[in-house]
Amino acid sequence: xxxxxxxxxxxxxxxxxxxxxxxxxxxxxxxxxxxxxxxxxxxxxxxxxxxxxxxxxxxxxxxxxxxxxxxxxxxxxxxxxxxxxxxxxxxxxxxxxxxxxxxxxxxxxxxxxxxxxxxxxxxxxxxxxxxxxxxxxxxxxxxxxxxxxxxxxxxxxxxxxx
Numbered sequence: 393x394x395x396x397x398x399x400x401x402x403x404x405x406x407x408x409x410x411x412x413x414x415x416x417x418x419x420x421x422x423x424x425x426x427x428x429x430x431x432x433x434x435x436x437x438x439x440x441x442x443x444x445x446x447x448x449x450x451x452x453x454x455x456x457x458x459x460x461x462x463x464x465x466x467x468x469x470x471x472x473x474x475x476x477x478x479x480x481x482x483x484x485x486x487x488x489x490x491x492x493x494x495x496x497x498x499x500x501x502x503x504x505x506x507x508x509x510x511x512x513x514x515x516x517x518x519x520x521x522x523x524x525x526x527x528x529x530x531x532x533x534x535x536x537x538x539x540x541x542x543x544x545x546x547x548x549x550x551x552x553x554x
Contacts, residue, residue: 445478448528449488450497451521452476454511457498458518462510464503465489 445452449472456471457463463471465486473479489509492498497517501508511517 442478442480445472445476445480446484449480449485450492451524453485453488453492453509454497454517454521457509458511458514462501462508464506464508466506468509 452472453468456468460467460471465482468489469480469482469485472485489498489500489507493500493509496512498509499512501510
């Protein structure tokens with residue numbers, strides 16, 4: 393898989409890379425008050441469709457919790473909205489957090505008016521997320537390769553029809 397990933401990355405290396413700032417820049421302060429200027433040059437990842445965020449929501453939540461070294465649901469909702477332009481309802485996010493807690497991925501510390509979520513075993517959880525992200529990356533790069541190959545094959549036909 394590493395060889396395939398390296399080949400695919402080399403193939404698309406010529407494209408303009410998307411600058412990805414550090415987590416602190418993306419998230420802003422630890423109280424969740426990032427400004428638009430603090431998220432990817434003010435643009436966030438606002439072109440990500442809601443369906444993609446929902447498919448990867450567990451991984452996103454785990455990474456956000458790890459980046460903040462613990463977070464409450466309201467912070468996580470705000471982070472997802474700022475980063476992806478997706479306004480998920482608490483009724484979507486909290487069941488995912490509850491499932492992650494039941495699976496033992498996160499620990500819940502109940503405070504007076506909110507719950508704080510932390511990773512139960514940070515190294516193990518981040519390693520699992522890393523494996524899932526690698527699979528998604530390989531999938532995305534394979535789709536990109538197919539897309540480029542299809543466009544290359546379609547281009548001569550289009551020229552011949554003119």
